[in-house]
Amino acid sequence: ALIALFLRWRSRMHTMNEPVMAELKLICSSFLLLFLFSWLGASIASGDAGLSKVVLRLSVFLTAGAAAYLVTTLGSDAIVEACAQNPTFSLLMSFLTGEWVKGAFTLVCLPLVPICIAVEMLHNVFRALARRCLLTDREPGQWITEEALQIVGWVSTWHVSSVLSKSIWVGIIYFVLQVGCGRGVVVLLAWICEVSLGLSWFAVVCILYGLGSFLFLLPPIPGYPIYMVSSILITKRMEAEGGHFLLAALFALVLSLLIKLSAVAMQQKMIGEPFCESVRVKKIVSIHTPEMKAIRHILSQQGMHWDKVVVLVCGPDWPTSVLTGILRLPLCEMLMGTLPMVLLILPFSLAGSFMVHASTLPDNTIAKRRYEGVASTLLFVSMLLQMAGMMLIFQCTQTMIEKYKDEIAGGEWMKDPQEEEVMREIQEEQMQKEERQEATRWSILPCWIKLVLVFGTMLMSLMMHIIILPFVKPFKDFSLQDKFSDIGEVSFLINQAGWVAIASLCASVACLIVFDVWSSQSASALEQKPLCAADKGRARYNADAP
Structure with a gap:
């Protein structure tokens, strides 16, 4: 089915006059979908851990396959030339060739390096034997093939220390999202769900509302586990008192929507608006980029336009609401535009209720399997709805950029009052980055820091x-x-391989701290050298002066 969808998509996007651009649009759209698959894998882990793992692993393999297809079909030169002619792809290429992507590439491909070196050495030996047997000219003495040397030359142009440090940061982010948010939050919510069963209805609602509002204030945590735990806890309580599980799903839906709207208000008023004059925050948000200006235009429209509703409903919870506060947008319109969120919450509420109801049925019965199947289907449908919404956000943003490209080029369209300060801050940060990179060049690092x-x-x-x-x-x-209560303690959930992973994470973080401390001291010393030289020259001038 995935292959058929890929071929159908390819046939619709391909044009005879722009085959390279069509392939790039196809693959970049595929990359976006796969990235969303990975992000959503953490969300659906709350309901179906097996489905989450399948989604994550499928994303990794399909990403590698799409990248290989792109390079072998078009070639690197054609890709670079086509991207240079398109502003959007030019921006994308600057990201894909950046140090964060190189760090992620290093993290994933590092175990393959010894294997690839051995294969290339063997390949080079067989190639040399073939040339000797055929009495052809030999290549200059080298231990790997010419193609492998080109890759080595490309890697040698990297700022190695910066790439390696960012690869460690990528691993930390991955662990926080997939283990901390995907598993740790699930265990916490399951414990709260169990201890709340014996409390009154008022206490249960207050706990769910307070906990959900608090978790929404944490940037990396998606809202979908909150919807699931509300549905599961309310369904368990209602079925224990003789109520119907569908009525519990409706109650959970209303409560989840109330939690979401409250979180939108708190994120906008308590986090976004207090930082609306902060140049540093606006620099982090990239308020000066065409994409953010397009989103600002969409959100600033008067009334309930469909693209505005799509951004409010389908955008990531925390960043979207905080951005509306930074832009000082009216809260009432933001809340009204968020109301269709009920369509995304509904599958999670129903899935949680179906799961709880299925657990009360006898094992190996048709009814139990039916309810479990419906719950898994609802989780998958909810994931598809989120992906479709994010694709619509991407399409709306690109449409606005194309529509107002002349105004964007002029620099005044949707210009933030502090945009010039943001640009100066970016230039200063770039200068500091260059100084830090100069102090941490791989060739001047001590051997122990390299190790x-x-x-x-x-x-x-x-x-x-x-x-x-x-x-x-x-x-x-x-x-x-x-x-x-069945597991007793959290450590029971961690297998031996998990402890190895956690120990590796801790040791790697310690290595990163050592490198950061050393590089900060080196950068400070490098900054003081010119100052010291200037002070000596000034002192010499004063001594020679009459």
Whole structure:
């Protein structure tokens, strides 16, 4: 089905006059979909850990396949030339060739480096034997093939220390999202769900509302586990008192929507608006980029336009609401535009109720399997709805950029009052970055710092592969409908491979701290050298003066 969808998509996007651009649009759209698959894998882990793992692993393999297809079909030169002619792809290429992507590439491909070197050495030996047998001219003496040397030359142009440090940061972010948010939050919510069963209805509603509002204020945590735990807890309480599980789903839907609207108001008023005059925050948000100006235009429209509603409903919870506060947009319109969120909450509420109801039925019965199947289907449908919404956001943003490209080029369209200050801040940060990179060039690093950085990257790569490989099981499966009392303590959920992954993570973070401390001291020393020289010259001038 995926292959058929890919071919259908390719046939619709391809044009005879722009085949390279059509292929780029196709693959970049595929990359976006796969990235969304990975992000949503953490969300659906609350309901179905097996589905989450399948989604994450499928995303990794399909991303590698799409990248290989792009390079082998078009070639690197054609890709670079086509991207230079398109502003959007030019911006995308600057990201794909940046150090964060190189760090992620290093983290994933590091275990393959020894294998690739051995294969290339063997390949070079066979090629030399073939040339000798055919009495052809030999290549200059080298230990790997010419193609491999080109890759080595490309890697040698990297700022190695910066790439390796960012690869460790990528691993930290991956662990926080997939283990901390995808599993840790699920265990916490399951424990709260179990201890709340004996409380009154008023206490249960207050706990769910307070907990949900608090978790919404944390940037990396998606809202969907909150919707699931509300549905599961309310359904358990209502069925225990003789109520119907569909009525519980409706109650959970209303409560979840109330939590979401309250979170939107708090994120906008308590986080976004207090920082609306902060140049540093606006620089982090990239308020000066065409994409953010397009989103600002969409959100600033008067009334309930469909693209405005799509951004408010389908955008990531925390960033979207905080951005509306930074832009000082009216709260009432933001709340009204968020109301269609009920369509995305509904599948999660129904899925949680179906799961709880299925757990009350006898094992190996048709009814139990039917309800479990419906719950899994609802989770998958909810994921598809989110992906479709994010694709619509991407389309709306690009449409606005294309529509107002002349105004954007003029620089005055949707210009922030502090945009010039933001640009100066970016220039200063770039200068500081260049100074830091000069102080941490790989050629001048001490050997022990090089070893620390390489060792930390290897440990982080080990951690990542332990978690993502299908034949390694670092953690036991646990979902919101499971009982925390059955496991006794959180450590029971961690297998031996999981402890190895956690130890590797901690050791890698320690290596990163050592490198950061050393690089900060080196950068400070480098900044003081010119000042010291200037002071000496000034003192010499004063001494010679009459």
